[in-house]
Amino acid sequence: xxxxxxxxxxxxxxxxxxxxxxxxxxxxxxxxxxxxxxxxxxxxxxxxxxxxxxxxxxxxxxxxxxxxxxxxxxxxxxxxxxxxxxxxxxxxxxxxxxxxxxxxxxxxxxxxxxxxxxxxxxxxxxxxxxxxxxxxxxxxxxxxxxxxxxxxxxxxxxxxxxxxxxxxxxxxxxxxxxxxxxxxxxxxxxxxxxxxxxxxxxxxxxxxxxxxxxxxxxxxxxxxxxxxxxxxxxxxxxxxxxxxxxxxxxxxxxxxxxxxxxxxxxxxxxxxxxxxxxxxxxxxxxxxxxxxxxxxxxxxxxxxxxxxxxxxxxxxxxxxxxxxxxxxxxxxxxxxxxxxxxxxxxxxxxxxxxxxxxxxxxxxxxxxxxxx
DNA sequence: CATACGTGGCA
DNA sequence: TTGCCAAGTAT
Numbered sequence: 439x440x441x442x443x444x445x446x447x448x449x450x451x452x453x454x455x456x457x458x459x460x461x462x463x464x465x466x467x468x469x470x471x472x473x474x475x476x477x478x479x480x481x482x483x484x485x486x487x488x489x490x491x492x493x494x495x496x497x498x499x500x501x502x503x504x505x506x507x508x509x510x511x512x513x514x515x516x517x518x519x520x521x522x523x524x525x526x527x528x529x530x531x532x533x534x535x536x537x538x539x540x541x542x543x544x545x546x547x548x549x550x551x552x553x554x555x556x557x558x559x560x561x562x563x564x565x566x567x568x569x570x571x572x573x574x575x576x577x578x579x580x581x582x583x584x585x586x587x588x589x590x591x592x593x594x595x596x597x598x599x600x601x602x603x604x605x606x607x608x609x610x611x612x613x614x615x616x617x618x619x620x621x622x623x624x625x626x627x628x629x630x631x632x633x634x635x636x637x638x639x640x641x642x643x644x645x646x647x648x649x650x651x652x653x654x655x656x657x658x659x660x661x662x663x664x665x666x667x668x669x670x671x672x673x674x675x676x677x678x679x680x681x682x683x684x685x686x687x688x689x690x691x692x693x694x695x696x697x698x699x700x701x702x703x704x705x706x707x708x709x710x711x712x713x714x715x716x717x718x719x720x721x722x723x724x725x726x727x728x729x730x731x732x733x734x735x736x737x738x739x740x741x742x743x744x745x746x747x748x749x750x751x752x753x754x755x756x757x758x759x760x761x762x763x764x765x766x767x768x769x770x771x772x773x774x775x776x777x778x779x780x781x782x783x784x785x786x787x788x789x790x791x792x793x794x795x796x797x798x799x800x801x802x803x804x805x806x807x808x809x810x
Numbered sequence: 811c812a813t814a815c816g817t818g819g820c821a
Numbered sequence: 822t823t824g825c826c827a828a829g830t831a832t
Contacts, residue, residue, distance in 0.1 A: 588829085
């Protein structure tokens, strides 16, 4: 069962576009989004990448800071990697930032410094998939390309009362194929894509009851007609995440602390972290761990435990603030390449993921009791 | 097709 | 507190 879309109902889809187009300009002013104020292909591209799986409210400050630092594609292509990752710190899905720069360099090398308007050339750029290509094409150049994201899938599955699993690629393709021939060219294309997003963000909500009385599609929505709005969309249950335990070490030496750069691949690739060891280590094990690297602790103070939830992993963290013995040889062991930096340098330069931010406040702890 | 890949807000 | 999940893409 659970076809892609109930074909007997796809004749409803053509009817949803006019109400959406009429509704969009009437309410668009309610959402002040910086990327709508000075639209150009680079701005649209950057915003769409940042908005992948990320709420607009979270994106806004990052978007503005990023554009201040890297105002155009040549600047992005030439940017220092450290700055690039610092600009992305805390936004998540860090490969987005690296792919953004990879694409910028390809654009400089092969596309005369401008985003290619050819659909397949655009979609072949790193980080740009079917959704983002559609969004950029429609918004920046008025291409008649749908941008099928979670909002579109939720809205369409409610309008059609479709039980198709919106997590499946097949459903996404079916919706794209159903919408493509209906799309207009010109400014209406971008308006339509943004209307879907605004409707999804403000009316046809992903959780909680949708605001159907204010919905321009209520009259033709089959889920609404049946009073079953919250039965859609149907989505396969997520797999349980695995749990990992780590012991995080705030190694203090004078007024500097040790940072370690994570591997180039995998979770939080290339970001900076506090040195840590797997498992929940006791103070004896920590001393032994430090000894391997020629380090000796003057004091070890346990810090509160912390938990950090990723999409697919959960970290249980136990932390320690450790003051190292004064005359410390800094070991240049490649298996533990540590960078000794001040809290100010961490804040200014190093990209530390949120998973470690639980322990950031303890950097300043020192012995100076502090004046509140 | 399934899985890896972050983070914060909301019910 | 817990669980869901948001303007997806790469592999």
